[in-house]
Amino acid sequence: MWEYLHNLWKRIRWPKPGLVVFPEIFEHFQELLQNHQQVMELIADLGEKSGGEYIFDRKYMADTVDQMHTLLLHMVQRLNLITSNRYLELHPALDRIFVPLESELRGRLSLSGEMPLVVSLAEAPLDRPELTGGKANNLAVIIRNLHLPVPPGFIITTQVYRLFLEFNQLENRIHAWLESWAAGEKDEDQISRQIQYSILAGVVPQEAGVEIKRQADKGAVHWALRSSAYGEDGELSFAGLHESLLNVPPRGVLKAYKKVLASLYSPDALMYRQKMGMLGEDTAMAVLVQELVPSRVSGLIHTLDISAEAVDCLVIYASWGLGRTVVEGRGPVDRFVVERDYPHRIRHREIAAKETLVRPHTSGGEEVEEVSPEEREAVTLSEDQIHRLASWALTLERYFKRPQEVEWAVDQSGQCFILQSRGLVFSKAVTPPQQDICQSCAQYSVLVRDAGVVAHAGVGAGVVAQVSSDLDMTRFPEGAVLVTKYTAPWLARIVPKAAAIITERGSAAGHLATIAREFRVPTLVGVEGATEFLPEGMKITVDTKSRIIYDGRVNELLQYELVQSLAFEDAPEFRLLRRLLSRIAPLHLIDPTAPDFTPQGCLSIHDVIRFIHEKAVEELMDLPGLVKRFKGVHIFTLVSDVPLGLKILDLGGGIDPEASGSRLFPEQIRSAPMKALWEGLSGPGVWSTDPIPVDFKGMMSSLSKTWVETPGAAAAAVSGFNLAVVTETYMNLHLRLGYHFNLVDARIDPDPQRNHIYFRFVGGVTDLTRRSRRAQLLANILSHYHFKVDTKGDLVVAKVLHLPREDQENRLRILGRLIGFTRQLDIQLRSDEDIPEFIEAFFEQNTPA
Amino acid sequence: MKDQLTIMVLDDEPIVCKRLKPALEKLGYAVDTFTQSVEAMHQIHQTAYDIVITDLKMKEIDGMRFLEEVKKQHPQTEVIVITGFATMETAKQSFRKGVFDFIAKPFKLNEIQEVVNRAAAKIKGAAV
Numbered sequence: 005m006w007e008y009l010h011n012l013w014k015r016i017r018w019p020k021p022g023l024v025v026f027p028e029i030f031e032h033f034q035e036l037l038q039n040h041q042q043v044m045e046l047i048a049d050l051g052e053k054s055g056g057e058y059i060f061d062r063k064y065m066a067d068t069v070d071q072m073h074t075l076l077l078h079m080v081q082r083l084n085l086i087t088s089n090r091y092l093e094l095h096p097a098l099d100r101i102f103v104p105l106e107s108e109l110r111g112r113l114s115l116s117g118e119m120p121l122v123v124s125l126a127e128a129p130l131d132r133p134e135l136t137g138g139k140a141n142n143l144a145v146i147i148r149n150l151h152l153p154v155p156p157g158f159i160i161t162t163q164v165y166r167l168f169l170e171f172n173q174l175e176n177r178i179h180a181w182l183e184s185w186a187a188g189e190k191d192e193d194q195i196s197r198q199i200q201y202s203i204l205a206g207v208v209p210q211e212a213g214v215e216i217k218r219q220a221d222k223g224a225v226h227w228a229l230r231s232s233a234y235g236e237d238g239e240l241s242f243a244g245l246h247e248s249l250l251n252v253p254p255r256g257v258l259k260a261y262k263k264v265l266a267s268l269y270s271p272d273a274l275m276y277r278q279k280m281g282m283l284g285e286d287t288a289m290a291v292l293v294q295e296l297v298p299s300r301v302s303g304l305i306h307t308l309d310i311s312a313e314a315v316d317c318l319v320i321y322a323s324w325g326l327g328r329t330v331v332e333g334r335g336p337v338d339r340f341v342v343e344r345d346y347p348h349r350i351r352h353r354e355i356a357a358k359e360t361l362v363r364p365h366t367s368g369g370e371e372v373e374e375v376s377p378e379e380r381e382a383v384t385l386s387e388d389q390i391h392r393l394a395s396w397a398l399t400l401e402r403y404f405k406r407p408q409e410v411e412w413a414v415d416q417s418g419q420c421f422i423l424q425s426r427g428l429v430f431s432k433a434v435t436p437p438q439q440d441i442c443q444s445c446a447q448y449s450v451l452v453r454d455a456g457v458v459a460h461a462g463v464g465a466g467v468v469a470q471v472s473s474d475l476d477m478t479r480f481p482e483g484a485v486l487v488t489k490y491t492a493p494w495l496a497r498i499v500p501k502a503a504a505i506i507t508e509r510g511s512a513a514g515h516l517a518t519i520a521r522e523f524r525v526p527t528l529v530g531v532e533g534a535t536e537f538l539p540e541g542m543k544i545t546v547d548t549k550s551r552i553i554y555d556g557r558v559n560e561l562l563q564y565e566l567v568q569s570l571a572f573e574d575a576p577e578f579r580l581l582r583r584l585l586s587r588i589a590p591l592h593l594i595d596p597t598a599p600d601f602t603p604q605g606c607l608s609i610h611d612v613i614r615f616i617h618e619k620a621v622e623e624l625m626d627l628p629g630l631v632k633r634f635k636g637v638h639i640f641t642l643v644s645d646v647p648l649g650l651k652i653l654d655l656g657g658g659i660d661p662e663a664s665g666s667r668l669f670p671e672q673i674r675s676a677p678m679k680a681l682w683e684g685l686s687g688p689g690v691w692s693t694d695p696i697p698v699d700f701k702g703m704m705s706s707l708s709k710t711w712v713e714t715p716g717a718a719a720a721a722v723s724g725f726n727l728a729v730v731t732e733t734y735m736n737l738h739l740r741l742g743y744h745f746n747l748v749d750a751r752i753d754p755d756p757q758r759n760h761i762y763f764r765f766v767g768g769v770t771d772l773t774r775r776s777r778r779a780q781l782l783a784n785i786l787s788h789y790h791f792k793v794d795t796k797g798d799l800v801v802a803k804v805l806h807l808p809r810e811d812q813e814n815r816l817r818i819l820g821r822l823i824g825f826t827r828q829l830d831i832q833l834r835s836d837e838d839i840p841e842f843i844e845a846f847f848e849q850n851t852p853a
Numbered sequence: 854m855k856d857q858l859t860i861m862v863l864d865d866e867p868i869v870c871k872r873l874k875p876a877l878e879k880l881g882y883a884v885d886t887f888t889q890s891v892e893a894m895h896q897i898h899q900t901a902y903d904i905v906i907t908d909l910k911m912k913e914i915d916g917m918r919f920l921e922e923v924k925k926q927h928p929q930t931e932v933i934v935i936t937g938f939a940t941m942e943t944a945k946q947s948f949r950k951g952v953f954d955f956i957a958k959p960f961k962l963n964e965i966q967e968v969v970n971r972a973a974a975k976i977k978g979a980a981v
Contacts, residue, residue, distance in 0.1 A: 053959060059873065060959030061866040063937055440857075442881030454963075461962070549962060550879060569875040577868040 029086055034655055036082040036620050037734070039075045041758065043613050046072050047589050048513035048757075054581050055512060055521050056461030056572045057548075065581060066109050072588070072609055073102055083616045087623050093603040094612065101609060105587055108580065121167070122215040124158045125294070130586075131579040135161050137232025137290035142404070142425055149522055150403060150500060152396055152422050157227070157294030158219040160261060162234060164212040165289050168265070172206035178269075185274070192271040200266040208258055220257040223295055226364065227252045229260045230424075231267060232290040246273060246289075250326060251296050251364040264291045297421050298364050299413035301384045302327040303337065305397040307344070308407035308566075310430045315559070317341045317351055320393060322384040324375055325361030327411055327423065335359045338384045346466075346481045348394040350387065357381055385414070392420055395482050399500065400425045402483075403524050405462070405571035441568075444560035451544065451553045455531045456506070458548045459517035461572070462526030463565040464504030465545040465557045468538045471495065473788075485546060487538045491516035491529060492790040499523050504546035506534045506553070511757060511806035515792050518589075524573050528553075595799055596622075597766070621736055621749075624653075624729060640668035646686050648739065650726045652678075657732030675730035677750035677761075680813040681737065684820020689849065741827045743767050744775075750816060756808045761815055763791070765800040765826075778826060781839050785846055789818055818850055858903040858973050862886040863893040863919065864935065865911045869958075873906070876962045877969060890914035894922060901927045904953075904972050906965070909936040909944055924951050929979075931972040935960070 046068055053060050080094045119135055128136050128144040136144065140159045147154050169175045178199055185195040208216070220227065231246030247267035252260045267273065268289050277287075303322035309315070323329040323337040330337050336356035343349045358375045365371045385393070393412055401408045404427065411423040469484035471477060477498055480486070486502040488495060491510030496519045499505065505520055505527040512529060520527035526548040538544065538553070545554040547561060554561075572578055588609045593601050596618050606612045640663065642650040652659065652668055658675035659668060670686065673679050684690070728737040733753050739746040744767035751759055765782060767775070775798035782800045783793040791802040804815060825846055860882045862873050870886035877884045885902075887893035890911050897905070905923050909916035920932050931953040936944050941957045953975070954968045 057961050057963075058959045059869055059935075059962065059965070061864075061869060064959050067937075440881060441879055445879070458961075549876065550966075551963065564879075572868075572872060575868050575871065577866075 030655060032082045032085050033620055033624060034731075036079055036086070036616065039079045039082070040613050040617050043072055043075050043079075043609065045757070046075075047610060050581065050585060051518060051521070051589060052459075052512045054578065054585060055459050055517065055527075056578075057458035057512075060577070060581075062109070062577065062580070065577075065584060069102075069105050069109060069584065069588075073098075076609065076612060079613065079616050083620055086620055091603060091616075091619060094606075094616070097603040097606045097612060101587060101606070101612065105584060108583055108587075119163055120161060121164050121212045122158055122160055122219055124219070125154070125156060125292070128159055129583075131582045133579075134234050134288070135163065135290065137162065137234055137288075137292070139230060139232035139424060139426070140290055140292045141232075143292070143422075145403075146400070146422060146425060150399055152399070153420065154422050155228075155295045155297050156223060157292065159232065160212070160216055160291040160293065162288035162290045164208070164216075165265065167209050167212055168206060171209040172202070174202060174206065177202065182274075186278075192274050196269050196271045196274055199269040203266040203269070204262050206262065208261065213258060216258060216261065217254075220254040220293065225253070226296045226368065227254070227257055227260075228294050228296045229257070229264050230292045230294070231264050232292045233268065234288050234290070246270075250328075250370050251368055253368045256368060257293060261291055261293075265289055294423075296364060297413045297415050297423070299326055300324070300416050300418075302411070302413040302423075303330040303384075305393060305410040305412065306407070306428055307397050307401040307410070308428055308430065309341065310428070315563075316344055318344055318394060318397060320385070320390060323356075323358055323361065324379060324384060325363050326370060327413065328362045328370070329358075329360065331411065334362075340385065340390055342390060342394045344394075344398060346395075346483050348391050350390060353383075355381060355383055358384075386418075389414060389418070389420060396420075396422060397425075398483060401566075402464070402503065405524065405566070405573065407566055441560065441564045444564075445552075445554075445558060448545075448558050449555045451537065451555050452531070453553075454551050455553070456528035456534075456551065457512050457530045458551065459505075459510075459512045459514075459527035459529050460520045460525060461549045462504075462524065463545065463547045463549065463561055464502075464526045465562055466503035466543070468540055468542045468544060470535055470538075470540050471498065472535075485538075485544055487534055489535055490790045492787065494787055499525055504528075504548070506531050506538065506546065508532060508534050509807065509811070513757065514805050594794055594801055595796060597799075621729075621738075639666070641666055643667050643669055644686060648726050648741075650728060650739075653727065653729045655729060655731045655734075658730030658735075673730075674732060675728075675735050676733055676752040676809070676813070677735035677748075677816055678728055678730045678737070680752070680816035681735065681748060681750070681820045684817035684822075685824055687817070687821060690821050690824035739823065741823070744827070746823050748816075748819060750812070752809055752812045752816075754809065756806050759806055759808075759812050761791075761802075761804050761807075761812060761819070763800075763802045763819055765802075766798055777836060777839060781842055782822070782826060784839070784843055785822060788847075789815055791815075821850060822846070856977075857881065857883050858976065859883045859900075860885070860904045860906065860969070861893065861896065861900075861902040862906045863890060863911075863916075864888065864906075864908040865890070866908075869908070869935070872962070873965065876966060880966055880970065882969070882973075890916075890919055894919060897923055897926055902930055903976055904931045904933065904969060906933045906935060906969075909934055909940060920952070929976075931976060933965075933968055933972060935965070 050068055052058070076098055080091070080098065083091050083094070125140065125144055126147055128140065130141070130144055130148065133141040136159050143154050146152050181195050181198055184190050185192060229249045229252055231248070233246060247264050249260045249263060268287055301322055301324060303320065305318060305320050307318045309317050309319050320340040320342060321330050321337050322340070329335060336358060338356055339354040340350055341352040343351055357380050360372050361375050362370050362372050397408060397410045400410055404425065407428040407430070408425050409428040410425045413421045413423055415421070464485065466484045467481065468487050469480050470487045471480060472489065480498045480501055482501050483503045486495070486498060486505045489508045491507050491514050495516055499516070499519045500523045502525050505525055507516070507529045508531060510516060510529040514529070517527060517529060526546055528546065528548050528551065543556050545556065545558040545561060547554070590608050591610045591614060592607050593605060593611045593614050595601065601615065603615065606615055640652045640659065642648070642652055658673070658678065660672035660674060663672050670682055673682060726739050728735055734751045735748065737748045744765065747764040749762040753759055763786070765779070779795045779798050779800045783795045786793050786802045791804045793800065793802045807815070860877055862870050862884060864870055865888050867888050870888055874884045874886050885896070887896065891914060894914055905920070907916050907919055916934070920934070923930055923932055932951065933953050933956065934944060935956045935958055937958050941955065945955055953972050956965055956968060
């Protein structure tokens with residue numbers, strides 16, 4: 005293969021006179037497009053697997069990464085063949101991405117030095133509890149995925165723990181002590197004392213110490229240090245076994261760190277680990293250092309009432325001051341029983357006579373004091389705060405798929421914070437013994453069975469809330485089931501609030517599905533007629549694991565899922581998959597004119613294929629250059645009233661086979677996407693109702709002349725003419741209208757999974773403000789048609805994926821009209837207030853879907 | 854409650870067992886899972902399962918030997934083989950006989966549920 009490519013390369017580089025290699029170049033281009041498509045499909049497949057509908061194993065992940073590697077090597081070679089080796093730097097770029105991917109798969113990444121010693125909570129790598137510990141990993145997820153307020157801070161990772169043991173030569177000694185305890189030679193108090201003493205006397209290695217001090221010196225005046233051991237807050241609770249130190253001044257952080265480490269070997273912790281049969285296992289502790297919230301009120305929430313008085317309620321425990329009063333059960337506290345269902349009515353409140361409170365001592369540490377007489381029997385939380393905390397706790401439960409125990413605090417100004425969230429530990433006796441789950445579910449009436457495609461597996465229940473425009477979004481009730489026709493990208497904002505999602509259209513590889521997986525919301529897409537048979541306000545239970553929608557709330561099933569079933573999202577294989585995906589799927593290279601649109605700027609596999617695709621297309625766009633290089637290319641000029649001077653290059657099946665000469669008529673177009681777009685572009689009223697009071701053709705030609713001379717990055721890429729490269733199912737159209745530049749790349753295949761429309765729009769004749777206005781207008785209109793739109797200045801990038809043929813065609817027609825409609829808009833958009841008027845005008849002519 | 858069918862799942866990747874168990878329990882089956890083929894082998898000498906779901910490529914005991922043993926001990930047990938896509942064809946060729954069905958990994962929960970339900974229908978049909 006390599007030899008073949010090499011020979012071919014030689015022929016391209018030194019073409020013999022008269023030798024036509026252009027078709028081969030196109031063959032490479034087409035194969036490159038195919039490889040691009042294959043990689044996109046593999047990425048989509050991997051993404052789908054993270055939704056939990058599939059059973060997969062490590063081998064599958066390794067095989068997929070391997071296939072991607074092979075395809076990308078081919079793509080890099082092909083691009084270099086097409087472009088005379090201008091992108092050899094893609095090879096090191098591939099290595100930068102694949103080397104860590106492959107070490108992830110071998111489970112070796114933590115040894116590779118890529119893992120940080122100390123990292124801020126907001127930037128901590130997700131899905132690495134072996135590095136950051138369970139507690140810190142949860143908090144990082146809460147900050148990044150759920151956007152709930154958590155006090156800022158940093159993590160001293162398990163890497164530092166290992167360094168510390170090594171540096172102080174503690175590993176073998178601890179091991180020997182533990183053995184002598186296990187052999188019954190010494191009791192746990194003696195052993196604990198010895199180990200703890202040697203840890204406290206140890207020295208934190210300088211490389212870590214410097215980092216810790218640097219972090220401790222910025223931000224808060226005082227810190228709270230908490231253990232975050234691997235396994236803690238996961239399946240095992242370790243609740244209260246490890247030390248937390250509050251109100252630590254920056255200079256005290258190193259010492260406090262050692263104290264928290266030492267608590268791994270307290271007599272209680274040792275007994276617990278022995279009881280759990282994990283004494284011999286490798287222990288590693290990360291320590292979480294957070295700004296101390298000098299709380300006015302703090303406490304706990306149990307999302308499941310373990311006193312089992314009310315199964316449909318959660319319980320909030322609250323008291324004055326820092327959290328110890330509640331967490332350590334130091335005295336009577338307030339208790340609020342709150343309904344789990346929105347709007348979270350408070351069913352019952354018990355206001356205790358609160359005796360003591362813990363507060364930060366001015367010189368560090370904590371102090372206990374009496375509660376003042378007027379506050380003893382005062383209510384600790386306002387109704388508003390209770391609702392907010394309840395809704396956060398349920399968000400956490402929905403996300404972690406387990407009943408939660410949430411630590412929270414309210415500061416002096418009344419602002420609420422989440423301090424921790426962990427799986428609630430309760431005896432199985434609390435939950436009534438499970439009947440056969442299959443029999444229990446059989447008692448409920450099923451609304452629909454085996455409908456749709458699973459985007460994220462799980463079970464959720466709530467009232468149906470139908471959303472059809474972004475106006476509906478603000479009134480979307482927390483914990484409702486989102487039912488909608490399309491998977492429009494603007495729905496992303498309500499995904500975290502939804503208990504489940506059902507859509508009529510869309511695919512498991514689409515944007516909304518990706519978001520649903522990020523927030524772990526059970527999602528079914530492609531459920532025909534859902535908006536009709538699931539009316540607003542109806543109570544339903546959605547089981548996407550079995551693809552069943554039940555009428556009403558199936559409590560047994562919900563409880564089974566919450567208590568019995570595996571939260572697959574937290575299984576090591578799923579964590580690994582998500583870590584792989586984070587190096588594969590995100591697209592960072594959006595704007596081809598940005599300075600980082602380079603091989604070096606490629607951070608993910610998606611970036612690399614985007615880059616290659618763009619550069620390959622760009623190369624073909626330089627038609628005069630190509631034509632000069634290759635003889636015998638047949639290019640048609642489209643004959644039409646619409647004065648575009650459009651050239652069409654057919655790569656197979658895109659035009660009438662009877663066509664000859666150099667002229668082509670619109671009715672001879674066979675390419676499905678080209679046909680649809682052209683119908684829009686040349687439709688009645690699109691070009692003739694000319695809003696510009698000058699002779700249109702004259703202006704177009706004058707604009708065309710000056711375009712090439714326009715300074716700016718966008719101009720550089722376009723030195724040719726308007727060109728469409730088509731096949732029967734594919735179109736890549738570069739269109740320059742006046743000063744702005746449209747790119748439409750689309751495929752219409754019988755299999756919707758292969759379909760996409762990609763639209764890029766940039767440039768304009770006026771100042772950037774007006775051009776940005778037009779970008780806003782486009783973004784607004786496009787998102788009504790369910791495009792996912794990104795804008796940056798005057799650049800608009802919109803895409804839509806996996807729609808069936810008819811929907812694709814409709815959208816391309818709309819794009820055609822939009823291209824016509826907006827061609828001169830920047831001139832007319834004098835102020836932001838003009839935008840709605842123009843949007844209205846467009847919708848008047850084109851009813852949104 | 855004798856009409857509850859019993860299923861053994863054997864796969865050395867724990868994730869497969871962890872996910873299959875609840876998925877099949879929800880359909881009303883009693884499910885035992887094993888990640889160690891030696892233990893599973895021991896178990897089939899003690900208990901007759903209605904359905905056995907096994908991977909082919911495993912450490913220790915080879916999946917093929919395992920299912921031969923299952924069939925020898927309990928000829929009426931229906932065996933479902935789950936295997937990687939690459940080894941699918943060889944698996945099919947060597948085991949056309951005696952295996953109820955093959956499923957290539959990765960597979961959807963629905964797919965295996967459907968195959969298991971078919972196997973169950975066959976067993977119940979035979980019992981009538």
